[in-house]
Amino acid sequence: MAMVTGGQLVARMLKEERVRHVFTLSGLHVAPIYAGLVEEGIGVVDTRHEQAAAHAADAYARITRGVGVAVVTAGPGVTDALTGVANANAANSPLILLGGAAPLFNQSRGSLQEMEQVDLFHRISKWSDRVPSPDLVPLYMAKAFRVALSGRPGPVFLELAWDVLCNGVDESTLQIPRLYRTRARMAPDPGSVDDALALLAAAERPAMIAGSSVYWDDAPDALRAFVERAQIPTYLNGAGRGCLPPDHPMFFQHTRKEALTGADVVFVIGTPFDFRLNYGAEPTFSAASKIVQVDIDPTEVGRNRPVDVGIVADSRSALAAFADGAKKATRTAYIRELRASEEKKLAAMQEWMRSDAVPIHHYRLAKELSDVANAGDRDPMFIADGGNWVALAAKVLSLKAPGRWLDPGPLGCLGVGAPFALAAKLLHPERQVWVVQGDGSFGLNGFDFETAVRFKLPMICVVGNDAAWGQIRLPQVGMFGEEKSPATLLAPTRYDEVVKAFGGWGELVTQPAQIRPALERALASGTVACVNVMLDPQAPATSGAMGYAV
Known part of the structure; x- marks a missing residue:
């Protein structure tokens, strides 16, 4: 027995x-x-x-x-x-x-x-x-x-x-279960697909938000086919980032508010109307916009915002049905107008990306990181763990493919940096894993860079160090004043030395010209590396990129 x-x-x-x-x-x-x-x-x-x-x-x-x-x-x-x-x-x-x-x-x-x-x-x-x-x-x-x-x-x-x-x-x-779950997809209701495509056919300025479910449902190809055929400017959020190539003509990043407020029809695919979309309300969305929402969860459809067509389906099935049924569209003037606005906003950001200011601007660090990480045939994955440094870097970092961006998600939980990177490197040792790390969030699970050293999992942690809980401090000081903003400052800690103490590699960066050589040396170290970059605490405010949510 x-x-x-x-x-x-x-x-x-x-x-x-x-x-x-x-x-x-x-x-x-x-x-x-x-x-x-x-x-x-x-x-x-x-x-x-x-x-x-x-x-x-x-x-x-x-x-x-x-x-x-x-x-x-x-x-x-x-x-x-x-x-x-x-x-x-x-x-x-x-x-x-x-x-x-x-x-x-x-x-x-x-x-x-x-x-x-x-x-x-x-x-x-x-x-x-x-x-x-x-x-x-x-x-x-x-x-x-x-x-x-x-x-x-x-x-x-x-x-x-x-x-x-x-x-x-x-x-x-014993009874050992076999074939205990289905991998079947949930197809959309054909009548609802027709209703959505009828709205699209009458639209002059459509837009799309494609979220995490596009990645989870392995739908990038279906997404691309639909937006190319229907000529819909598309904005990606959550795990949906990277589901369109950065040079795709329908991929837009810096004009979301402009597109949504002026859109006559908005497709919202696999992402909820939560705080990230201002609950579907003005001024992010126009009250007059027609809304097509696709979600696998029927309780999510219509939450916070009335929808004109609600479809319960997985993202891939829905997008494939849209692509099959949509009429081939030409929206040259609309796309050109939106692209011009996109390039204007990007040009304004590029002034900060080229900044030689000391302390270093967040955009300058993000641009250097994106260029080094994406050089040649490198296949980077970015792990986002922080506040202002992550928020600004997300506007700059270029993603070559789906699944190359991991952030905590809508709970906004800090401390995911090293743990997420462990999983990423275990599963894809051939990829370069970069942790976009706030100095505050380093304190939550930064000791797991020791775990990475112990398991010989090379990764590069780029600490944006403003010696503060910057995403909290800036609005708190603005609302209540300096004297009523306790618990928002940190020491300018040498996180690079902490990682070196674990057996890794580290370097402190205080000048913009030092960034790129330090990142290259970190990558060449072949181990767990920390590039600790001193940032300007006021940069998000001075460049108009400060935001907060409650």
């Missing part, structure tokens, strides 16, 4: 789902899972904080468009990972968090690290539950994968007690 433990069954189900790496911070409550992972040949990457493990698993899910898995110990291990789950939930990322727990026979007796865990996740996950016995591990794991990946993706939490993981089950009595 062959026996198999609950921990071994967890590992077997992960292998069945083709998970190649799991992120964790060690804890005895989950040690039986580690043993199973080793047996199944699944890599175990141990981080310096459970939040980092959850963030890394979140990034793993985004890059693979599958599940990412974090394993954490009971009690504080689970609560430390909570923020990572909340961030994944807001970003619709299928993170699976497996949390240990006290043995069932000791629960409610005051066991080590015992607390209620399942209830913590009900409002920030698609499903949260506890596995009651080892024989049910495969069924619960199969459901976790199915729930996380179905419809609008999202995180799942499963609690596994010590004895559920340790106890054995007769392998011959």
Whole structure:
């Protein structure tokens, strides 16, 4: 009679789902899972904080468009990972968090690290539950994968007690699920597609916002086919960045407000009307604009903004239907007008990109970074973790392909830099991974650059150092004055020396002419590198790029 433990069954189900790496911070409550992972040949990457493990698993899910898995110990291990789950939930990322727990026979007796865990996740996950016995591990794991990946993706939490993981089950009595989820797509309603195309046919100034679902649904080709045929200026946000090449004639970046306020029809594909789109309201959108919204989640269609045509479908199916049915359009004058405005705004930004001012302007650093990262046949991936430095860099950095930009998502969670980069480099060792790192956010999970050194995962962290929580400080001082703006200043810390102490490479940059040589040396170091660049704290305000959201 062959026996198999609950921990071994967890590992077997992960292998069945083709998970190649799991992120964790060690804890005895989950040690039986580690043993199973080793047996199944699944890599175990141990981080310096459970939040980092959850963030890394979140990034793993985004890059693979599958599940990412974090394993954490009971009690504080689970609560430390909570923020990572909340961030994944807001970003619709299928993170699976497996949390240990006290043995069932000791629960409610005051066991080590015992607390209620399942209830913590009900409002920030698609499903949260506890596995009651080892024989049910495969069924619960199969459901976790199915729930996380179905419809609008999202995180799942499963609690596994010590004895559920340790106890054995007769392998011959087990039901191992197979073919437990569908990969079918959701096609749009044909009548609604016709209604949307009728609005488009009557439009003179259409525009499109294409969001994260265009990436998740592997829809860049369908997007390109539609916008080329219909001649629709397109703006990308979230994980949708990179889904059109930077030189594509329908890709626009700096004129979104102008296009949306003047549009007679706006297609909103796979992104919600949240704060990033000003909830679909004026002055970002015109009240007179007709709206076509596509989303896989029917509860998202029409939230915050009335829509004229609402379509429940995956982005690829909807865009392909639009491309097949749209009439070939010519909008030469409109496109030329918008392109001229785009070039005018870019020219104004380029003045700052060429600035030799000291301290260094954010735009100058971003331009140098984009040029170095994209030189020749380099294939960079950018991890965004910060406030003003990230916001300004996003306007400048050129993305060669889909999936080359990772940011926290709408929760705005800081601390994703090093953890996201771990997953990116594990999955794509051939790519150059650049962390666009705020100095404040470095303090959250910067110790996981040590994890990168330990696992020999080269990456370059470019710290934009304004010695402040700049995105908070500038509006706070503007609203309340200098004397009523505590908790917004930091020290001009040598983050480059911190990374060097981990065994990496580091360099401080204080002059614009030093930027490019330092970035090239960081890349050539072949290890974990930090280029710590001192930025002008006032630059976002003086260049008209300051913004905030509440």
